Amino acid sequence: MAVVPKFVGERIKRREDPRLITGTGQYVDDVRLPGMLTALVLRSPYAHAKINSIKLDAAQKVPGVVAVLCGDDLKDKVGSVPCVAPAEHVPYHPVLAQGKVRFVGEGVAVAVASDAYIAQDALDQIEVDYDPLEAVTDPEQALEAGAPILHDEFKTNSVTLASVPNPAVDEAMNKADKVIRFRIHNQRLAPVPMEPRGVVARWEPGYKQLTIWSSTQIPHLMRSQVADMLKLGENKIHVIAPEVGGGFGAKLNVYAEEALISHLAITLKRPVKWIERRRENLSGTTHGRDQIVYLEIAANKDGEVLALKGRFICDMGAYLQLLTPAIPGFSGLMMTGCYKIPALAFDQQMVFTNKMATDAYRGAGRPEAAFIAERTMEAVASEFNLDPADVRRKNFIAKASFPAPTAGGLVYDSGDYELTLNKALDQIDYNKTRAEQAAAAKEGRYIGIGIASYVEICGIGPSALLPPKLKGGGWESCTVRIEPDGKVTVLTGVSPHGQGQETTFAQIVADELGIDIDDVTVVHGDTALVPYGIGTFGSRGTTVGGPALMMSVGKLQAKMKRIASTMMEVPPEQLEFRNRTIAMASDASKSIALQTVIEAAYGYKTVIEGVEPGLDATSFYEPSACTFPFGTHVAVVEVDSQTGQVKFLRYVAVDDCGKVISPLLVEGQIQGGIAQGIAQALYEEVKYDEGGQLLSATLMDYAVPKANMLPHYELLSTVTPSPVNSLGVKGVGEAGTIGATPCAYNAVLDALKRLGIRDLDMPLKPETIWRAIRDAKKA
Amino acid sequence: MLLNLTINGEQRSDNVDPRMLLVHYIRDIANLTGTHVGCETSICGACTVLINGSAVKSCTILAVQADGTKITTIEGMAEGDRLHPLQEGFWEEHGLQCGYCTPGMIMTAADLLARNSNPTEAEIREALEGNLCRCTGYQHIVKAIQFAAAKMRTSKAA
The missing domain is CATH 3.10.20.30 (Beta-grasp domain)
Structure with missing residues (x-):
C-alpha cells in the first residue's frame, strides 16, 4: 500500500464540493416530505401601527388553504422570541405581532396551504386594519423627550446603558498636546446569505417527536430555545441544519419562524415548510452594525495616542434578538486595536427604534472597533502631519509584550503587528507608490493609499464570556469514532455552512492517525447524531471545535497505543501512528497494522483483557482564553473626480491567523471577508426613511457587490501561532472583513485629502464622493 | 396547461x-x-x-x-461520473464555500465560455454581473472559470 501523505498545511480540495457542484446537496428548501404543506407569512407594511383588527375568514376559504392564523391565536401557545443577552429592558417578542407592529417586515399572520402559490392567494385575502403611529428610526432622536415610544411599558426607548468609565482617560485628555473629536457611523448592513432562511418542521404524534430542519448556524442552541418557546423537552426535538447557504451571523439566532412553523406542524399534524423570500430576508432577518460613536482621542505631536473615549449610540431595532445588546460590547473593548493606548473609557447607549433588530454580522462588533482604531491612527497622522504608517509603528503593541494586557481589560495572546505592516508596505512598494500618488496629483488625478492594521478577538472563548441564558458556554464538543472497518467518523458540535470543516477536520484526523483523508467522514449539524455543540460563529469552528477534535483523537490514540503495546510488548510511550500502522518511534520496522489494533478494540480476532471495548471518544473543550488574529491591509485606489467612482489599483492583505491547517480554505475566507469589508466601505447600507419604510428591501436596492465591483486581492501571510490551543490556530472567518472596511475607507479619504475632505459617512458611494468633491471645490 | x-x-x-x-x-x-x-x-x-x-x-x-x-x-452538466470542466474548475480552485450560488455561476459561465473560449479576467467579471456570491469575493470563481476555459480549449485542440 502506498505511503499515506501528510494533509495538514496542504492545499487540499474541499470534500464538501462534489455534492455542491453537481446540484445534489440538500438545503432546507430541498427537503421533501409526504403531505408537506407550505406556509407564508404576511408582514407589516408599517413601521409602527396599532392593529385594530385582522380578518382571516376570506383567506381561510381559499381552496387548498389549511390554516390561517394571527398573533392573537398564538397567545400562551408559543413563547417569546428569546434574547439571552443581559439588558435593562427586554421586551416581549411575539412570533406574530399582537396589538401593535413595530417595524416593516414584522410578521402579522401566517397562511398554510398545499403550495406557496395558494398560500400567497390566502395572504392576499387577509384584511388588517392598522392605525399608523408615528415612527422613529434615528436612534439619537429616539432618545429625545417626546419621541414615540416603542414599548409603552418601559416609558423610554433606552434598552440599556453600559458604562466602562476610567478616570485616567480624563487625565490623559488634560495632559495631551491635542484632543481630536469626531463622530463615526458604522452604518446598518444586511448579512444577505445567498440562501435565505428556511424551516421545515415535522411532528410525529405517536412518538411526540418534533424534527426541525432549519438554515441555522446553531442547531443545538436553537433547539434549547425553541424547546422553551414550545414547552417541549429538548430530547423531544431533533434539529437538523442541512446544507446551509451562508450565515454571516444572520443565522446565529433563534427566529420567530422556527417556533411558529413547529407549532403549525404540531397542531396540523402535517409537515410544514416555510422558505424566506429575499424581501423578508432584507426586512426580517437580523441586520448588523448601526453604531454611532462620538470619539475623543488624546494624542501628542509625535503621534503617541494617550487615551480613547467613546460615547456610543447603538441601534438595536424594535425587538431584541438572541444576542442583540451583547454585540456593541466588543466594539468598546476592542477599540484600542493593535495599539498600546494606555487608557480607554466608553459608554454605550442601546436604543429601540422602528427597525429590524441588529445582531451579529460577520465580525460582530470588531469591524466597528477596527474602524474606530484605524480612523484614530489616520486622524492623528493628519492632525500632526505624520505618515500614517509611522503613527501605527509608534503605537503598536511590541512583539516582545505578548501576552499583552490591553486598556479594555483583554489579554492578547500573541502577535507581531509591525511585521504585517512592513510586509504589506513592501509588497505595495510604499515609497514608490507615494511618489506615484504625488505625480498623479500634479496631473489632477486623485490616488489614495489606505492602510489598516487590525486585531480581532476569536475563539470565544471561556464560557464566562457568554450569557448564562444561552444555555451553552464558549466550549465545543467532538466525538471521534473509529468504525470496525477502520473508517473514521467525526461528529462535531460546530455547524459549518461554507467554512469547510469537513475538509480541515479530516486533514487533522488523517495526519494524527496516519491514515488517508478519504477514510474520514465529518458529520455536523444534526442534534440526533452529534454531541451537544455550540455551533459556528465568531471564527470558532477550528479554533474551538478543532481542539475538541484533538482531545477525542488523543483519547483514541492513547487507547490504541495501549492495545498495541500489549500486542507488541513495547511501552506505549515509544509508539506513534504512521502510515496505517502503530510503529515504534525509534524503529519503524517494529509496527502493527492499525486495522489489527482496531479489530482488537472491537473484540474480534483478538481480545485484550482490561480494555473497554470500542473506539469512540467524546470530548468537550473549554478554551482557557480567546485568540487574537491580526494583520495589515493596504489598498491603492483612484477616485474619478468627475463621477465619484472608486477604482482599486491594488489590494494587498497580510493576515496572520496562527497556524494554517488548510491554506486554500484560509485564502477563501480572507477573500470573501475582504469583499464584505469593502462592501461596507463603498457600497452597502440598509436604508429606512424617516417614516420607517425600508428603502433597501430588494437586491436591486441593497448593493451586494458584484464581481466587477471588487478588486483582485494579493494575499500574503505571517504565522504567529496562538499559545491558547493545541493546534496553534487563531480563526480566520472574520479577519478579512475587519481589515478591509477601514483599509478601503482610508484609501478613498487619502485620495481626497488634498481637497480638505477629512470625514465622510459610509458607504462611500459615487454620489457621496461626488458631492463632497463638489462642496470642497466650492469652499 | x-x-x-x-x-x-x-x-x-x-x-x-x-x-x-x-x-x-x-x-x-x-x-x-x-x-x-x-x-x-x-x-x-x-x-x-x-x-x-x-x-x-x-x-x-x-x-x-x-x-x-x-x-x-x-x-x-456532468457526463456520468465525469465532471464538466467548469465543475472541475470550481472544485480545483475553491470557487465555492456555501455552494448556494454555485449552480447558477456554473450555468452562466457555461454560456460565457460558449461565446468566448478565452475570456480575460475583466470579461469574466463582467459576464458574472448577474450572479451574486456572498462567500468567495469572486477571485476563486474567476480562477475556476479560467481553469475550465483552458481545459476546454485544450480538449478542443486535441
Whole structure:
C-alpha cells in the first residue's frame, strides 16, 4: 500500500464540493416530505401601527388553504422570541405581532396551504386594519423627550446603558498636546446569505417527536430555545441544519419562524415548510452594525495616542434578538486595536427604534472597533502631519509584550503587528507608490493609499464570556469514532455552512492517525447524531471545535497505543501512528497494522483483557482564553473626480491567523471577508426613511457587490501561532472583513485629502464622493 | 396547461398551472433541486439555467414560456461520473464555500465560455454581473472559470 501523505498545511480540495457542484446537496428548501404543506407569512407594511383588527375568514376559504392564523391565536401557545443577552429592558417578542407592529417586515399572520402559490392567494385575502403611529428610526432622536415610544411599558426607548468609565482617560485628555473629536457611523448592513432562511418542521404524534430542519448556524442552541418557546423537552426535538447557504451571523439566532412553523406542524399534524423570500430576508432577518460613536482621542505631536473615549449610540431595532445588546460590547473593548493606548473609557447607549433588530454580522462588533482604531491612527497622522504608517509603528503593541494586557481589560495572546505592516508596505512598494500618488496629483488625478492594521478577538472563548441564558458556554464538543472497518467518523458540535470543516477536520484526523483523508467522514449539524455543540460563529469552528477534535483523537490514540503495546510488548510511550500502522518511534520496522489494533478494540480476532471495548471518544473543550488574529491591509485606489467612482489599483492583505491547517480554505475566507469589508466601505447600507419604510428591501436596492465591483486581492501571510490551543490556530472567518472596511475607507479619504475632505459617512458611494468633491471645490 | 420540453436530455410532458414559474417547475415537478432561488427578482442568479444554450434566470419566466425548449440544469452538466470542466474548475480552485450560488455561476459561465473560449479576467467579471456570491469575493470563481476555459480549449485542440 502506498505511503499515506501528510494533509495538514496542504492545499487540499474541499470534500464538501462534489455534492455542491453537481446540484445534489440538500438545503432546507430541498427537503421533501409526504403531505408537506407550505406556509407564508404576511408582514407589516408599517413601521409602527396599532392593529385594530385582522380578518382571516376570506383567506381561510381559499381552496387548498389549511390554516390561517394571527398573533392573537398564538397567545400562551408559543413563547417569546428569546434574547439571552443581559439588558435593562427586554421586551416581549411575539412570533406574530399582537396589538401593535413595530417595524416593516414584522410578521402579522401566517397562511398554510398545499403550495406557496395558494398560500400567497390566502395572504392576499387577509384584511388588517392598522392605525399608523408615528415612527422613529434615528436612534439619537429616539432618545429625545417626546419621541414615540416603542414599548409603552418601559416609558423610554433606552434598552440599556453600559458604562466602562476610567478616570485616567480624563487625565490623559488634560495632559495631551491635542484632543481630536469626531463622530463615526458604522452604518446598518444586511448579512444577505445567498440562501435565505428556511424551516421545515415535522411532528410525529405517536412518538411526540418534533424534527426541525432549519438554515441555522446553531442547531443545538436553537433547539434549547425553541424547546422553551414550545414547552417541549429538548430530547423531544431533533434539529437538523442541512446544507446551509451562508450565515454571516444572520443565522446565529433563534427566529420567530422556527417556533411558529413547529407549532403549525404540531397542531396540523402535517409537515410544514416555510422558505424566506429575499424581501423578508432584507426586512426580517437580523441586520448588523448601526453604531454611532462620538470619539475623543488624546494624542501628542509625535503621534503617541494617550487615551480613547467613546460615547456610543447603538441601534438595536424594535425587538431584541438572541444576542442583540451583547454585540456593541466588543466594539468598546476592542477599540484600542493593535495599539498600546494606555487608557480607554466608553459608554454605550442601546436604543429601540422602528427597525429590524441588529445582531451579529460577520465580525460582530470588531469591524466597528477596527474602524474606530484605524480612523484614530489616520486622524492623528493628519492632525500632526505624520505618515500614517509611522503613527501605527509608534503605537503598536511590541512583539516582545505578548501576552499583552490591553486598556479594555483583554489579554492578547500573541502577535507581531509591525511585521504585517512592513510586509504589506513592501509588497505595495510604499515609497514608490507615494511618489506615484504625488505625480498623479500634479496631473489632477486623485490616488489614495489606505492602510489598516487590525486585531480581532476569536475563539470565544471561556464560557464566562457568554450569557448564562444561552444555555451553552464558549466550549465545543467532538466525538471521534473509529468504525470496525477502520473508517473514521467525526461528529462535531460546530455547524459549518461554507467554512469547510469537513475538509480541515479530516486533514487533522488523517495526519494524527496516519491514515488517508478519504477514510474520514465529518458529520455536523444534526442534534440526533452529534454531541451537544455550540455551533459556528465568531471564527470558532477550528479554533474551538478543532481542539475538541484533538482531545477525542488523543483519547483514541492513547487507547490504541495501549492495545498495541500489549500486542507488541513495547511501552506505549515509544509508539506513534504512521502510515496505517502503530510503529515504534525509534524503529519503524517494529509496527502493527492499525486495522489489527482496531479489530482488537472491537473484540474480534483478538481480545485484550482490561480494555473497554470500542473506539469512540467524546470530548468537550473549554478554551482557557480567546485568540487574537491580526494583520495589515493596504489598498491603492483612484477616485474619478468627475463621477465619484472608486477604482482599486491594488489590494494587498497580510493576515496572520496562527497556524494554517488548510491554506486554500484560509485564502477563501480572507477573500470573501475582504469583499464584505469593502462592501461596507463603498457600497452597502440598509436604508429606512424617516417614516420607517425600508428603502433597501430588494437586491436591486441593497448593493451586494458584484464581481466587477471588487478588486483582485494579493494575499500574503505571517504565522504567529496562538499559545491558547493545541493546534496553534487563531480563526480566520472574520479577519478579512475587519481589515478591509477601514483599509478601503482610508484609501478613498487619502485620495481626497488634498481637497480638505477629512470625514465622510459610509458607504462611500459615487454620489457621496461626488458631492463632497463638489462642496470642497466650492469652499 | 400542457408543457413539453427537454430537461438534461429527458423529454417531459407535464400539466402545469399557467402561473407556475419555471424555477418551481424545475425544482418541484422535475425534482431537480440543484437550481436555487435566491431573490425572486432576477438579481442574484442562483436560479440560472441554460435554455437552448443561453443562460436564463428561471425565477423570472413562467414554465409555460419554456414550452418546446431544451433546458440544461446543473444536474445535466456532468457526463456520468465525469465532471464538466467548469465543475472541475470550481472544485480545483475553491470557487465555492456555501455552494448556494454555485449552480447558477456554473450555468452562466457555461454560456460565457460558449461565446468566448478565452475570456480575460475583466470579461469574466463582467459576464458574472448577474450572479451574486456572498462567500468567495469572486477571485476563486474567476480562477475556476479560467481553469475550465483552458481545459476546454485544450480538449478542443486535441
